[in-house]
Structures are given as C-alpha cells and as structure tokens.
Amino acid sequence: xxxxxxxxxxxxxxxxxxxxxxxxxxxxxxxxxxxxxxxxxxxxxxxxxxxxxxxxxxxxxxxxxxxxxxxxxxxxxxxxxxxxxxxxxxxxxxxxxxxxxxxxxxxxxxxxxxxxxxxxxxxxxxxxxxxxxxxxxxxxxxxxxxxxxxxxxxxxxxxxxxxxxxxxxxxxxxxxxxxxxxxxxxxxxxxxxxxxxxxxxxxxxxxxxxxxxxxxxxxxxxxxxxxxxxxxxxxxxxxxxxxxxxxxxxxxxxxxxxxxxxxxxxxxxxxxxxxxxxxxxxxxxxxxxx
Amino acid sequence: xxxxxxxxxxxxxxxxxxxxxxxxxxxxxxxxxxxxxxxxxxxxxxxxxxxxxxxxxxxxxxxxxxxxxxxxxxxxxxxxxxxxxxxxxxxxxxxxxxxxxxxxxxxxxxxxxxxxxxxxxxxxxxxxxxxxxxxxxxxxxxxxxxxxxxxxxxxxxxxxxxxxxxxxxxxxxxxxxxxxxxxxxxxxxxxxxxxxxxxxxxxxxxxxxxxxxxxxxxxxxxxxxxxxxxxxxxxxxxxxxxxxxxxxxxxxxxxxxxxxxxxxxxxxxxxxxxxxxxxxxxxxxxxxxxxxxxxxxxxxxxxxxxxxxxxxxxxxxxxxxxxxxxxxxxxxxxxxxxxxxxxxxxxxxxxxxxxxxxxxxxxxxxxxxxxxxxxxxxxxxxxxxxxxxxxxxxxxxxxxxxxxxxxxxxxxxxxxxxxxxxxxxxxxxxxxxxxxxxxxxxxxxxxxxxxxxxxxxxxxxxxxxxxxxxxxxxxxxxxxxxxxxxxxxxxxxxxxxxxxxxxxxxxxxxxxxxxxxxxxxxxxxxxxxxxxxxxxxxxxxxxxxxxxxxxxxxxxxxxxxxxxxxxxxxxxxxxxxxxxxxxxx
Numbered sequence: 001x002x003x004x005x006x007x008x009x010x011x012x013x014x015x016x017x018x019x020x021x022x023x024x025x026x027x028x029x030x031x032x033x034x035x036x037x038x039x040x041x042x043x044x045x046x047x048x049x050x051x052x053x054x055x056x057x058x059x060x061x062x063x064x065x066x067x068x069x070x071x072x073x074x075x076x077x078x079x080x081x082x083x084x085x086x087x088x089x090x091x092x093x094x095x096x097x098x099x100x101x102x103x104x105x106x107x108x109x110x111x112x113x114x115x116x117x118x119x120x121x122x123x124x125x126x127x128x129x130x131x132x133x134x135x136x137x138x139x140x141x142x143x144x145x146x147x148x149x150x151x152x153x154x155x156x157x158x159x160x161x162x163x164x165x166x167x168x169x170x171x172x173x174x175x176x177x178x179x180x181x182x183x184x185x186x187x188x189x190x191x192x193x194x195x196x197x198x199x200x201x202x203x204x205x206x207x208x209x210x211x212x213x214x215x216x217x218x219x220x221x222x223x224x225x226x227x228x229x230x231x232x233x234x235x236x237x238x239x240x241x242x243x244x245x246x247x248x249x250x251x252x253x254x255x256x257x258x259x260x261x262x263x264x265x266x267x268x269x270x271x272x273x274x275x276x277x278x279x280x281x282x283x284x285x286x287x288x289x290x
Numbered sequence: 291x292x293x294x295x296x297x298x299x300x301x302x303x304x305x306x307x308x309x310x311x312x313x314x315x316x317x318x319x320x321x322x323x324x325x326x327x328x329x330x331x332x333x334x335x336x337x338x339x340x341x342x343x344x345x346x347x348x349x350x351x352x353x354x355x356x357x358x359x360x361x362x363x364x365x366x367x368x369x370x371x372x373x374x375x376x377x378x379x380x381x382x383x384x385x386x387x388x389x390x391x392x393x394x395x396x397x398x399x400x401x402x403x404x405x406x407x408x409x410x411x412x413x414x415x416x417x418x419x420x421x422x423x424x425x426x427x428x429x430x431x432x433x434x435x436x437x438x439x440x441x442x443x444x445x446x447x448x449x450x451x452x453x454x455x456x457x458x459x460x461x462x463x464x465x466x467x468x469x470x471x472x473x474x475x476x477x478x479x480x481x482x483x484x485x486x487x488x489x490x491x492x493x494x495x496x497x498x499x500x501x502x503x504x505x506x507x508x509x510x511x512x513x514x515x516x517x518x519x520x521x522x523x524x525x526x527x528x529x530x531x532x533x534x535x536x537x538x539x540x541x542x543x544x545x546x547x548x549x550x551x552x553x554x555x556x557x558x559x560x561x562x563x564x565x566x567x568x569x570x571x572x573x574x575x576x577x578x579x580x581x582x583x584x585x586x587x588x589x590x591x592x593x594x595x596x597x598x599x600x601x602x603x604x605x606x607x608x609x610x611x612x613x614x615x616x617x618x619x620x621x622x623x624x625x626x627x628x629x630x631x632x633x634x635x636x637x638x639x640x641x642x643x644x645x646x647x648x649x650x651x652x653x654x655x656x657x658x659x660x661x662x663x664x665x666x667x668x669x670x671x672x673x674x675x676x677x678x679x680x681x682x683x684x685x686x687x688x689x690x691x692x693x694x695x696x697x698x699x700x701x702x703x704x705x706x707x708x709x710x711x712x713x714x715x716x717x718x719x720x721x722x723x724x725x726x727x728x729x730x731x732x733x734x735x736x737x738x739x740x741x742x743x744x745x746x747x748x749x750x751x752x753x754x755x756x757x758x759x760x761x762x763x764x765x766x767x768x769x770x771x772x773x774x775x776x777x778x779x780x781x782x783x784x785x786x787x788x789x790x791x792x793x794x795x796x797x798x799x800x801x802x803x804x805x806x807x808x809x810x811x812x813x814x815x816x817x818x819x820x821x822x823x824x825x826x827x828x829x830x831x832x833x834x835x836x837x838x839x840x841x842x843x844x845x846x847x848x849x850x851x852x853x854x855x856x857x858x859x860x861x862x863x864x865x866x867x868x869x870x871x872x873x874x875x
Binding site: 045048049050052069070073074076078080082083084085086087088089093097098099100101102103104105106109110112113116117119120143146148150151178 | 608614622625626630633637640711
C-alpha cells in the first residue's frame with residue numbers, strides 16, 4: 001500500500017504545484033488523471049525521489065519515500081514523461097547497464113533478464129542496434145523495460161502514451177497490465193482518459209494541485225448512471241442547452257451538433273435520450289466543476 | 291526582405307538572452323585593456339590612439355582568440371532549431387531556404403561583430419584614461435576605430451563565420467565546428483609557413499584571410515617592437531594608414547569566398563531527417579495492436595504474413611526470470627562503479643571532438659622533439675620527457691575542463707538523468723564514474739604521448755632510452771596533474787551547475803594564474819600542475835619536496851571530490867549529502 005499524506009510543493013517561481021495531496025493506493029494499477037499543469041508530474045517526481053516536497057509524507061511498505069531515498073530507489077521503477085537514452089549505446093548495452101546499476105551482479109542472470117525484457121517489449125531483433133536510431137515508440141518500450149528491472153514494488157509511469165500512435169499505445173497498455181504484479185503498485189499518470197479506463201480499477205483526478213476525486217472506475221460510472229443524456233440538435237440551440245444542464249461534450253454531426261449533457265433533474269429536453277455514462281463524462285464533470 | 295529581417299532580428303533577440311555573447315564581449319574588452327596598458331606600445335612612446343597603433347593591433351587581436359569565439363557563436367544556429375523541433379514550424383510558413391539561412395547567418399554575425407567590436411569600443415574609451423607609460427595623442431580619434439575594425443577584423447571573421455556556419459549546418463554537429471575553431475590555429479600557422487611563405491608578396495597579401503602579413507610588407511614591419519625601436523615614435527604617431535590595392539583585393543576575395551561558402555550551404559541545406567536516423571521498420575510492423583486484450587477498439591490494420599507471424603510469437607506474455615540483486619556493501623558499490631566507468635568511458639570515446647583534439651594535442655606535444663634539435667641536459671630521455679610533459683600540461687588543462695564538463699552534464703543533456711537518479715546507486719558512484727572515466731582518458735593521452743616520444747627518440751637514434759626518466763616525469767608531474775585538474779573540474783561543475791559557466795571561470799582563472807606565473811609570482815600552493823616549478827635535475831635531487839607538493843595537492847583534490855559529493859544536486863537525504871568517504875558503500 002502506498003500512502004501519501006498532505007504533500008505540498010511550491011516552486012521558487014511561486015507556482016503552488018501541490019496543495020496538500022493525500023491518497024491511499026492499494027497494489028494494482030492506479031490512474032492519476034488530470035489536465036496539463038495539474039501537478040501530476042510534480043507528484044510523480046516527488047515519489048520517484050527526484051524532487052523534495054515542502055511538507056507531507058509518502059510511505060510504502062514501511063519505507064519513507066521522502067527521507068529514505070536510497071531505500072526507496074531499491075523498490076522503484078520509474079518511467080518519466082520526458083527522457084532520452086545514450087544514442088551511441090545499443091538496446092542490450094543500455095538495459096545491461098541499468099541491470100548492473102540495480103544490483104543484478106550475476107552476469108548469466110543479468111543477460112537472461114535483459115534478453116527476456118527485450119523479448120517482452122518486442123525489441124529482441126533490435127538488441128544490437130544503437131538507440132540513436134530508435135523511433136519514439138521503441139524508445140518508450142526501452143524506457144518501460146528499464147523500469148521493470150528488479151521487479152519493482154512501486155512502478156511509476158508518467159504520461160507513457162503521450163505522443164504515441166494508437167498501436168504503440170495499445171502495446172504499452174498491454175505491457176503495463178502484464179507488469180502489475182500482485183504486490184506491485186503501478187501508478188499511471190496521464191491526461192488521456194482511455195488509458196485509465198483500459199488499465200486501472202482505481203484512479204484519482206488531480207486539478208490545480210488538489211485531488212478532486214479518488215474512486216474506482218465502477219463507482220465513478222455508477223455515480224453518473226442515469227444522469228447523462230445525449231441528443232443531436234441544431235447548432236443554434238446549443239447555447240440554450242447550457243441553461244438546462246452541464247454540457248459535457250459537443251461534436252459536429254452532419255451539420256448539427258451532438259451534445260452530451262449531465263442533468264440530475266431528469267430529461268433536459270424532448271430530443272434527449274439517456275446514454276450509459278463513460279469515464280470521460282466523469283472526468284470532464286469533475287475537472288470542469290467550479 | 292521582411293521575412294529575412296524577421297529571422298535575423300529573432301537571432302539577435304535569442305542571443306541577447308544567452309550568456310555566451312556577453313562573455314565574449316567582456317573577453318574582447320579585457321583584451322583591449324591588456325593591449326592598451328601592457329601591449330607593445332606601452333612605455334615606448336607610441337600613442338595608443340594613433341592610426342598606426344589601431345591599425346596594427348587589430349590583426350593579432352583578430353588571430354589570438356577570435357577564431358574560437360567565432361566558432362562558438364556561429365556553430366549551431368540552425369542546429370538549435372532542429373534540436374528544439376522549431377524548423378518544421380518555421381518552414382510551414384512562406385519562408386525560402388535563402389531567407390532562412392541568410393537571416394540566421396546575418397543575425398548571428400551581427401551579434402558576433404558587436405561582441406568583437408567591444409575591443410575597439412574599449413580602446414576608444416581608454417583614450418581618456420591616463421596611465422603611466424601609456425602615450426595618448428591630444429587629438430581624439432573617432433572614425434579610425436570603426437573603419438579599421440570593419441576592414442581588418444569584421445571582413446576576416448565574416449569568412450570564418452561563413453565556414454563555421456556552413457560546416458555546423460551541414461553536419462548538424464556543433465562539436466565539429468568547435469574542433470575546427472581549435473584546429474584553426476595549427477592550420478593557419480601551417481598555411482602561413484608551408485604555403486604563403488613561398489609565394490610572391492602580392493599573392494601572400496591577397497591570400498591571407500587575417501591580413502597578418504601586412505605589417506612586414508608595406509612598411510618594412512611598420513608595427514611591432516622592432517619597428518617602434520627603429521623609428522621615432524613621434525613620427526609613427528603622425529602616420530595615417532591608407533588602404534592600398536592589395537588590401538582591397540584581399541578584402542574583396544574574402545567577401546567573395548564568404549558568398550561562395552554560403553552558396554554551397556544553400557545548395558546542400560535540407561531540413562529533412564537524416565537517412566541514418568530514419569526508422570527502417572514501419573510502425574505497423576512493430577505493432578501488435580490486434581493482440582490488445584485491454585484495448586477496446588483495435589484499429590483495423592491489414593498485416594502481411596511476416597507481421598502475423600510476429601503477432602503469434604508475441605501473443606504469449608513473456609515472464610521475466612527471477613534474479614538476485616545486491617545493493618548493499620562496498621562490493622556492490624564497486625561493481626556498480628566499474629559498470630558506470632565502462633559506460634562513461636565508452637561515451638567519452640564517442641565524443642566527436644576527440645577525433646580532432648587527441649591527435650592534434652599529441653602532434654603539437656611531439657612537434658619540438660620530432661623536428662628540432664634536442665638539448666641534452668641530464669639525459670636525452672629526460673629532455674624528451676621534460677619537453678613533451680611541458681607541452682602536454684596545457685592540453686591536459688583544456689581537456690580536463692572540457693571533457694569533465696561533458697561527462698558531468700551529459701546525463702542532463704540527453705535527458706537520461708531521471709533513469710539514473712532513480713536507480714539504487716549512490717551519488718559517489720555517479721560522481722566517481724565521471725571523474726575516473728575522464729581521468730582514464732587523460733591517462734590514455736599521456737601514455738600515447740609517452741609512447742610516441744619514445745618511438746621518436748628511437749627513430750632519431752637518440753638512444754639509449756631511459757624509461758625511468760619518463761616514469762619519473764610523467765608519474766610525478768603529469769599523472770598527478772591530471773588527477774588534480776579533473777577533481778577540481780568535477781567540483782566546479784557540481785557547484786556552478788553549468789558547464790559553460792565553468793568553462794568561462796576556468797579560462798579566467800587559468801589566464802590569471804598563468805599571468806602570475808609568467809610575471810614571477812609562482813608557488814606550488816597556487817600552481818597545481820607545477821608549471822615552471824620543476825626541472826629533471828630537481829626531480830633527481832629534490833624528489834622528496836616535489837612528492838610532498840604533489841601529495842599536498844592530491845589531498846586538495848580529494849577535498850574537491852568530497853565537496854562535489856556534498857553539493858551534488860541529487861539528494862540521498864533531505865538536507866546535504868554525506869561527504870564522500872562516509873557515503874561509499
């Protein structure tokens with residue numbers, strides 16, 4: 001169990017990035033959703049021992065993540081949002097190096113581990129190719145592979161699918177789902193709702209440095225059940241609909257506008273029909289609340 | 291024209307927010323102060339605001355450091371755009387390649403010229419500053435400064451700037467340009483000695499990009515100490531320099547060469563991704579989206595047979611083998627340190643600048659012993675070893691500063707720092723791996739010079755070879771010197787947090803110290819490399835004292851490493867890190 005209590009962080013520029021974050025995260029995959037600039041990466045960096053919080057605590061399996069950084073690094077796997085690789089090293093050399101740094105001293109064991117990792121991320125054929133020639137998706141897979149070395153108890157992945165094409169996203173989803181062991185906490189930070197809906201049982205929404213929702217996907221959907229309505233209406237009627245409910249999304253459809261509305265007071269207008277709620281509905285509702 | 295101006299203006303704006311132009315400008319101004327107060331005119335009656343002085347001082351000024359500054363400023367303007375991913379944004383606007391390249395070149399060259407002109411601006415201001423031994427004409431000079439600067443410096447460096455800009459843009463590697471900047475000196479000297487020296491003087495004038503030969507030709511060495519001694523200063527102070535046809539031809543040739551250089555660049559410039567970096571496999575082939583059990587809408591892709599085979603093989607999740615890991619104790623730390631040194635050394639060897647710097651430094655260190663008579667003092671081997679060791683010291687300083695900076699900041703530059711800093715590796719491993727790999731590189735250089743010196747000694751039949759002389763000199767002077775310099779550089783980079791700031795600080799401190807050493811203030815306490823503080827005879831007769839000096843400095847180097855560990859940015863605890871000895875293991 002990862003316990004975060006009252007984490008606060010203000011940068012020297014005056015930006016109040018975290019305003020007392022508290023969370024309890026059980027083993028399994030946990031999503032951290034939020035718009036850009038919400039404080040996700042700050043939180044991830046603090047948990048990954050890269051940033052010092054102003055106050056607060058974080059603890060996992062009895063290890064103080066803030067003070068006992070050396071201990072934390074032994075149980076940690078981290079894939080940052082923005083990273084690079086030594087372009088002159090090959091994929092095998094790079095992973096072998098990280099395995100050594102993570103304390104895998106036995107050469108035979110280490111090589112079999114690196115081979116398995118390359119196989120897992122489908123880069124076996126590229127093992128002796130220099131990383132400088134890898135595509136974005138392939139780099140991301142090398143990043144995931146290095147994070148998995150040493151079977152970490154806490155796996156932190158920060159925006160792993162940003163900028164990837166749908167196929168690479170699907171591949172990363174699979175890798176992450178496979179990586180979530182029984183006792184592993186996988187903390188997935190993202191601003192893409194489908195990442196969370198595809199992978200996580202539980203998630204939290206962070207906005208302007210505060211947790212505004214922490215729940216399970218089931219509970220989130222249940223909360224909106226029967227309150228989401230959809231209709232295709234002429235464009236000029238859309239402005240009027242803002243008054244009868246909370247507009248969650250608008251899409252163009254054949255010259256008209258398809259509108260999804262959250263209305264807790266029943267049918268907003270004759271043209272509307274109830275539709276099953278999605279996690280996106282929940283996210284937009286929570287993020288846009290004043 | 292408007293788009294060209296916009297690009298040029300933007301370059302000026304970008305440069306105004308960088309540190310380098312201000313540093314270059316300050317160094318140029320400092321240079322002017324030295325020429326003014328302590329130059330060849332000082333104490334000899336030649337006025338520092340006379341036309342002849344201003345005209346004569348500019349070619350050596352242009353030669354001394356400016357090629358380095360020019361390479362620094364002109365190496366990477368388009369590379370920066372490519373690196374930051376701005377190029378596609380720029381070329382999605384109606385901008386031609388010519389406008390882009392010319393705008394970039396002009397903007398940066400303008401900034402460079404402004405920085406270089408600080409030399410004449412400072413000389414201009416110093417007309418009103420009184421100093422003992424410095425003669426100033428009562429008549430204030432105005433036009434002579436900009437006129438001579440534009441003719442003697444700006445045009446010369448426009449040509450160099452065009453070469454550096456072209457090489458940097460076409461190779462997309464700024465380090466090659468920096469190498470060229472360093473390599474300019476031996477190339478130019480070689481060009482003067484081997485080619486120009488044999489040509490008729492008019493051709494010699496026309497083909498000299500820095501117009502260094504003019505003083506010796508048109509006025510019987512009109513400028514310089516010898517000329518000042520020969521002529522009455524009052525007469526020299528009244529001379530007005532008139533540009534002759536030869537000089538005008540030379541300047542026109544330089545402008546034409548600049549235009550040719552930029553035309554070549556325009557012809558070969560491309561914004562497309564380099565073939566070597568292109569992905570040879572398509573994304574579809576690498577994808578196994580069809581296996582996506584967690585993804586609701588697998589995209590409808592048509593895969594060929596080989597791709598389907600890939601799918602089948604990767605359908606079963608791969609289980610990772612159980613491995614044992616050891617993170618505690620000295621042995622684990624040592625294993626990690628060895629692994630890190632291996633990688634760091636491999637990365638250092640991959641530095642492209644090394645291709646130029648290493649052979650160049652070896653060549654220059656061996657130049658004297660290879661081609662000039664050797665004065666035997668104690669023994670020939672001692673003379674060979676002493677000679678190469680003295681020459682190598684200067685390169686060791688430069689390489690220690692430069693490559694330690696590269697090693698210390700590489701992880702941040704390639705954005706791999708978050709990976710490394712979240713592994714269970716102590717800070718001591720991270721710092722020492724960079725320190726020791728740089729040291730290994732310097733030791734390899736020292737060893738190469740030693741082996742080559744022995745080989746030359748044998749080839750020139752200056753036998754017998756006395757290995758003890760080499761071991762004694764290299765072991766007591768060079769190896770400890772490299773150790774100390776690298777340790778200081780590690781600390782400097784950690785404390786200052788920027789390799790560029792450290793380069794500037796190092797150049798400043800090194801220049802100051804060498805000035806002190808050459809003006810007679812020399813002591814081992816502030817001379818870590820024992821420059822001019824030893825001879826082979828001392829090593830034989832007074833070895834104990836020299837060993838003690840070295841041990842003293844090695845202890846200081848140890849303190850530097852401890853401070854580096856203490857202030858290292860990566861924290862292992864909330865407050866400061868533990869000093870190095872307590873952190874090992």
